[in-house]
Amino acid sequence: MTATATSPDTSAAEVPTFDVTLRIRRFDPDAKAPVPYWQEFTVTAHGTDRVLDAMHKVKWELDGSLTFRRSCAHGVCGSDAMRINGVNRLACKTLLKDLAPHKPIVIEPIKGLTVVKDLVVDMDPFFASFREVMPFLITSGNTPSRERLQSPEQRARFDDTTKCILCAACTTSCPVFWTDGQYFGPAAIVNAHRFIFDSRDEGATQRLEVLNDSEGVWRCRTTFNCTDACPRGIEVTKAIAEVKRAMITRAI
Amino acid sequence: MAASTPTLAAPRSPRRARRPNTELYSWVFMRASGALLLILIFVHLFTNLVSGGGVSAIDFGFVAGKWAKPVWQVWDLLILWLAMIHGANGLRTIINDYATRTGTRLTLMGLLAVAFAVVVVLGTLVIFTFSPCPPGAPADLLPSFCTAG
Numbered sequence: 001m002t003a004t005a006t007s008p009d010t011s012a013a014e015v016p017t018f019d020v021t022l023r024i025r026r027f028d029p030d031a032k033a034p035v036p037y038w039q040e041f042t043v044t045a046h047g048t049d050r051v052l053d054a055m056h057k058v059k060w061e062l063d064g065s066l067t068f069r070r071s072c073a074h075g076v077c078g079s080d081a082m083r084i085n086g087v088n089r090l091a092c093k094t095l096l097k098d099l100a101p102h103k104p105i106v107i108e109p110i111k112g113l114t115v116v117k118d119l120v121v122d123m124d125p126f127f128a129s130f131r132e133v134m135p136f137l138i139t140s141g142n143t144p145s146r147e148r149l150q151s152p153e154q155r156a157r158f159d160d161t162t163k164c165i166l167c168a169a170c171t172t173s174c175p176v177f178w179t180d181g182q183y184f185g186p187a188a189i190v191n192a193h194r195f196i197f198d199s200r201d202e203g204a205t206q207r208l209e210v211l212n213d214s215e216g217v218w219r220c221r222t223t224f225n226c227t228d229a230c231p232r233g234i235e236v237t238k239a240i241a242e243v244k245r246a247m248i249t250r251a252i
Numbered sequence: 253m254a255a256s257t258p259t260l261a262a263p264r265s266p267r268r269a270r271r272p273n274t275e276l277y278s279w280v281f282m283r284a285s286g287a288l289l290l291i292l293i294f295v296h297l298f299t300n301l302v303s304g305g306g307v308s309a310i311d312f313g314f315v316a317g318k319w320a321k322p323v324w325q326v327w328d329l330l331i332l333w334l335a336m337i338h339g340a341n342g343l344r345t346i347i348n349d350y351a352t353r354t355g356t357r358l359t360l361m362g363l364l365a366v367a368f369a370v371v372v373v374l375g376t377l378v379i380f381t382f383s384p385c386p387p388g389a390p391a392d393l394l395p396s397f398c399t400a401g
Contacts, residue, residue, distance in 0.1 A: 176349055179349055179350050179352065180348075180349060180352070212273065212275070212276060213275070214274075214275050214348070216275075218275035218276065218278070218279050219349075221349075244279070247276055248276060248279075248280060251273050251276055251277075252280075
């Protein structure tokens, strides 16, 4: 008793726990009648838990058939993008306490791509667009015998778009992509931007040519959904605008 | 043995021919015409509604007097053409965005083209063939320069 009175209590306070309800959009392709439906799960979560922790609890303790993607679970791999309370986010970067957990948390698969099962979508169209902008270094001539040097300013020119983790949160938040699956989508343009503005790269013309299409950058309506959705904080709409500007200066 | 390197086709030879810059020019036009229309329309609104006699001064004589001057003919023609192309191009984009079925898209595009042509042709005709002094009209309704007889 006297000890506590003289020295401050340094032991960590117990993390508060609360019950949280997850309302998950489910789809089982192997069911007799494969129709999407909603299912609610209530789990006990800690105040420091993320949405992914609550989903793990559901999968591990309540219903093992719940299907979703996740790899690193720390916001780097970009596997667990999903629509949480109507906004595209990474389940591993979204804290439950930030989502008003006294209400059910609505979790859906990202929009615009075919749902394979529960929260798993077919990412093939997304990666096909990514491949089409040639996301690799294009150079001519002989390979130099040392590094291709670049000044810090030249590196800073495209720094923002190097942060992309290809989670598809931006592309599947884009209303143009929802109605027109042919649109390249913000993610492909971001990754083209990363090379177009790289001083070491010589393929800018080819990439601009690919994106100078009615399904390319000109489909962008600058709704800024992608910028809001990006879990890495990339200024996606700005990057798209810079690609547009590069095309206009090239043409005029 | 001759050490010759076999020539291989570039692995990244473009799959499609060079794309036309149609969408690019359409995008630039939307920005340029939008900025120009802001000036055109607000000057139009000011001269019609604020300056001079204001709203109450608008009558047949006022409009006829304006269209008798070439500067207002060109001004109104610019507003008509720019606004119609700007608007039609905007609707074209919206149709392309949301009409997924080819039939629906072609129908809507056709309706848009017809509406565009009718308004532009009719409007241009009116601006250039407008008669400020129709014969037999009461002189108090006509612009002051009419020598109504």
